Each structure stands twice: as C-alpha cells, then as structure tokens.
Amino acid sequence: MTGTNTDMATAITTSEDPTPFGWLTTADHKRVGRLYIVSAIIMLLVGVLLDVIVRIDLTSGTDFVVLDGDSFGQLFALSRETLVLLFLIPIFLGFSMYIVPLQIGAGNLAFPRAAAASYWVWLVSAGVLFGAYIGNGGPYGGNSDLVDLHMLAVGGLVVGLLIGAVVIGATAMTMRSPGLYMDTTPPYSWSALVTASMLVVSLPVLLGQLVILYVDHRYGRVFLGGNFGIWERIDWLYRAPQLFMYSVPVLGIASEVVLASAKRRVFEPLAMYFTIGLLGLFGFGAWANFAITNEGSDIIDGAEGIVLVAMYGGALLAITGLLALIGLALVQTLMQNRKVPEITTSLLASLGAGKFLLTGALCGFIGAAVDWLEIGDRGNLGNAQLRMTTWVTGQQSVMIYGAGLLGVLAAVHWWAPKIWGRQLNELLGKLNFLVIAGGAFLASVGPFLSGLLTDQPDFVYQDPSMTSIYSNLVDDSGAEGLSALGLVGTLIVLSGVALLLLNMFVSITLKKGMEATDDPWSGQSPEWLLSSPPAMGQLAELQDLSSGTPLLDIAEAEEAASNG
Amino acid sequence: MADNTPTLVSGEPQRPRAQFVATGFAIAAAAMMIAGALAMYMARRHASGIHPGSEWLNGLKVPNPQFDYALLTLYTSIVTAHWALWASRRRDTAHAWTAIATTIVLGLGFVNMVIYSLNRMELEIGSGEYPNLAFATTGLSLALVVVGLIYLGLMGLRSVGGSVGQHGSTPLGSAVFFWDFVAVAWTATWYAVYVVK
Structure with a gap:
C-alpha cells in the first residue's frame, strides 16, 4: 500500500446532488452517516432533558414533583427509549456508515439505498414514537390506540436499525479491499462488525415479542394486563448487559485514538480483536428477559445467577484486557521514546470512556454477585434485589452518559476533519470532556448509592394510578438527597451535550474551526489517506490496500530507511 | 496510480457475495425474531400450569393432518427451489422457469393450507x-413465508430473465437459502404451537 492511493481514492465514480433534495434522495454513505450522527446528537439532547424531568420527580420521597403517576411512567419509558434507540445505537451506526467504507477501501456501503432506507425508517418511526407519547400513548398511556402505535413505532425503529446493522455487517465482511484481511482490519471497523452482528441477533428478539404484545393488547388483553405489562417485557433492551453491546464501538474508537496517539501498533492484534468480540458476546442481553425467563421469575437464583455473574465477569475481563493492551502502547511510548503523546480531546475522552466501561462492568458484576449470593439478605425479608433498584439507573448512566457519550465525544473530535473538513475547538473539547465526565460520575453515583443504601426502586411495574408509586407501595424516604445528586449530574451532562452542539455549530456550521489537513492526527488507518473531507459521491475503491495501518507502515519504512 | 477508471461496471455486480452475506444476516435476524416469539409462547404456556390438564387450549382441536400436509408441501417446495438453482447454474432456462413457478405455487398452496x-x-x-x-407466532412465520416467496420470485426473475449462469445464479442462491430457512422457521413454529401445543 502506498500513499499514492489518495489520487485513486479521491476519484469519484458517481456524483451527488448538492441541493437539499440531494440529501433526501442520497445513497452516499457519507451523507447518510452524517444524517444519522447529527440526528442522534439532537435526540440525545431530548433524551437527557427527559431524564432530567424524571429525576426531578425522584427527588421527593413521597410525591410527584412535576408529573403525575401516568406521565411519570410514560416519560420514564420515553427517556430510556430516546437514549438507547434514538441516540446510542444510531449514532455509532452513523459513524460506522461513514467511516467503515473509508477504512476498508470500499467505494460505498454494500447496499447504499438500504442504508438510506434505514435512516428514513428510523427517523419517521422516531416521529411516530414521539407522536404516540404526545397523544397519551406508550407504556402506561391512557389512549389504547396510541399505545398500539407506540409498539408499531418501536418496531419501526428496530427494523430501521436492523437494516443499518445488516448493511454495516455485509460491508465489513464483503467490501474490504482484496488484500485487506479480517485480522488486519482497523479496530473500529472490526468493532462495527461485532456490534452489527450482535444487533442482528438481539434486536429481532424484541421484534418477535412486540408482535405478540401488539396482538394481545389490540385483541382482548388476555395476558398483558392492560398497558402495564408492556414495559417490563421490553425494558431488557435498555439495561445491562445489553448496554455493553451498544458500547462495543467505544472500544474500537479508543483503540484507534490511543494507538494513533502512541504512534505504535498494538502489542498483540489478535488479542485486541478477540477482546472486542468478547464484549459483544457478553453483551447479549435478550436471554435476561422478563418475558422469556418464565414471566418474571427470579432470574438471579440458581444457574441463571451464575450465568449472569459469569457474563459480567467476562465483560469485565474483556474490557480490562483491551484497555491493558492499548494502555501498554502508551506506556511503551513514554518509556522508550521519552515522549509524552499529544493530549487531545479524543485521547482524554477515549481513556475516560474506557474507564466508565470498566466501571459499568464492575458494578454489573458486583450487583449480580450481591443478588445471587443474597448478600445483605437481598431478595429476602423485604430487601429489594439490586437489579430492581436504582443501581440499574446508575449502570445506565455509566454506560450511556459515561462510556457512550464520552465515546461519541472522542469520535466526533477525532473524525470531524474527515466528516466535515474542520477540526473542532480543542479547548472547548477538553472543557466538554470535564463537564461530561463529571456529570456522568454524579449522575451515576447518586442512583448507585440510593439503590444500595435505601433500596430506592428503579421502577415499579404496576398500575401507577392505583399505587401512587412514591407514596404507598414504595417508601423512598432517605433517597431524596442521593436522587438530587443524580439530578445535578444529569443537568451537568445536559450542559455537556449543549456544549458539544455549540462546539459543532461554531467550528463546523460557522466554519470557525481550523481547516483540516488530510491527516491532522498522524492517524494510522486508511481513511487518513483520503482528503478531508472526501468528496461527496461514490469513491473509487482502493484496490491494493493490504494493511489496516498503511500510514504507520509508511512512517516505519521511512524511519528504517533513515536509520540506515 | 493514475488509473481513475471506475471500478464498478454497470450491470456487473463486483461483489456478488455481498447479497449472500446480507441474506445470512437477515436469516439470523429472522431466526432470532421467531425464537423470541416462541420463547415468549413457551414461557406463557409454562406459566399456565401443568400440562396436560390446564385449560390452555380451551377446547380448541388442532387439525393435525392438515398441518402435516402443509408442512410436506413446504418441504416439497424446498426441493423445487433447489431444482431451480441447479437449473439456473447450468443455464437451463426452461427448467429454471418451471422450477421457480412450481416453488411459488407450492408456497402459495402452503399459505392457503395453513x-x-x-x-x-x-x-x-x-x-x-x-x-x-x-x-401472533403463526402470523410471524407466515409473514416470513410471504417475504421468502417475494424474494424468490424477484431473484428468479433477475437471474433467469437476465444472466443465467454461474454468476447470475448468486441472487437466486441467496433467495433459496432464505427459503430453506423459512421451512426451518415454520417447522419450529409448527412443532411448538401445534404439536407440543
């Protein structure tokens, strides 16, 4: 592979319509990727805002603060759906659609029109989802027709995301440059393939169950028990261990950024691919599903408890292994070259995201072990199991706000030159890192402690209008202060998201950001061979790409030549 | 490297394997969808009490012979689908057309029988x-059958009507692969819902 491939890669085989109509009809992976990324960040803002409202209500031990019983349940569900189905999954899908073809030397995605269809199905379904909630639908909603519509909308979102996952998977498997084998693929492309494969085998489980829930809710409500049996059967999608699966690309991004910053290869590439794959496998959460595990029986008892503990333990080992591998590259640079790598926002955010991932796995392991071993009589004598308390909310905050959002921050700063042709403001970026990391820490530590110390419930799966969640059935007293801590953290996360959007607006839309060179970070992977940004339209394929680190190969060859 | 010749030639898919791999992903997704639905079915059945003896069927009688013949029809259509693929790879257009049409008729017959x-x-x-x-579970399986029929019909037209031969048969091979899966999915549904009940 030589650098002259840039000429080849910038040759356009089909051009794109630059007008707004062109964006509507585009089948260019770069445009569809951008649409996904920007839409998902906007959805994130909405999701965090909804989470703030939910958390305001948790600050009172006895009363609802701003909502009533029905709307609390609906907003709780919507906030989770927004953060996962409208932010976490699609944003990494968007990055994958943009970056994977560039990294593997392909001219476009395997099925570019299907990728565009994926985005539009997802977007329309998102609109229908919000419409259903606005009309008093959704789980715990009062309008049964719109409850049905909510299920259709979630089904539409899943179908849209699934199409995208199939396109990414097929692209990574079949569109690689002829000389680029799977074991030399850049780590982000590998993580995208792992995520896509795991989405393909987990999201449809929800789809199959949604069909049954829809039929039963629509016709007779024989076993569903009205609107109150829906959420408990679909919420596995928004909890750990499933959340680990959505975070696999974070490991890919961290590997790209850290190795490029260290200007080194990973010590053992196969171990890197293996650990990334393992996290995907351990993130398969469909089995830990209320609807499957005998309709609400205690899955923590017996063999299932062992499996859950083992899965969290495996995820913990996988993340530790990968962080150790890429961390070693940084240490080697420090020790051997006596050179401190440039501290960029992407590097900080990657390391921070890795740390949060590790925390998420550790907390999952501890929580599952405590429940399984019934430490502190969890599950007995009226003590709630940790998985039923806000311990779960803490995990969600770690995984979504910590690992997920910091991973996005790293990716946006790292690939902004390649996506928009401009670098984001680094000073604002570093401030952004501090704000998001601090917010995510507080947003998670409050619920963790309130779940552990006060048994504050994650959610009450019953009719809110009958039980008045926070006054009769569940005593939340004692958790108010800790909930307030979580609320403050979420507000800080919200300001972090606003800061990210501001940085993007100023640097990209107002064009105040530094115009990017082709390879501003001294990157290793093939996308840095291309111009920043690559021209719109389908690029010619890189025919003789045989390495996932062509730029490092060139640098090493030059260094070897200069050394004699 | 000054050769800027477009690498994608119109009408000649450069990556024929892409469709086959994508079909594999779609099959994995559809399999998990059916598995999720059947798992829920079995969990609800288990929760309904000890079998036999529960009121699970509520007096309904499953017409086993009709379901069995439907299954046999579906299995027969697998044979004809592979016949179509075999003929297509040998550029035998007449046989390929006959086999695809027979498969579709058998598929429609299966839907009718169910x-x-x-x-x-x-x-x-x-x-x-x-x-x-x-x-719900039967509906899901039937939906897969309908999707399989449409896929088979479209890819049959594309392969046989266009370029018959080793290369042109790849899309049809993907459709036949999906059709094989459809039969497996229906078998699982039939066994769980109408045999075990």
Missing part, C-alpha cells in the same frame, strides 16, 4: 391466551 387449518380450528383472535399467541 389458513384453511386455522379456520377449521376455529381459532378466534382475542378469545384466549393460546389463540392470541398462536395467531
């Missing part, structure tokens, strides 16, 4: 837990 069996069973949606679950 619907007839459900009518004979007097399965009424909303009348109980088993009817709702059976309706």
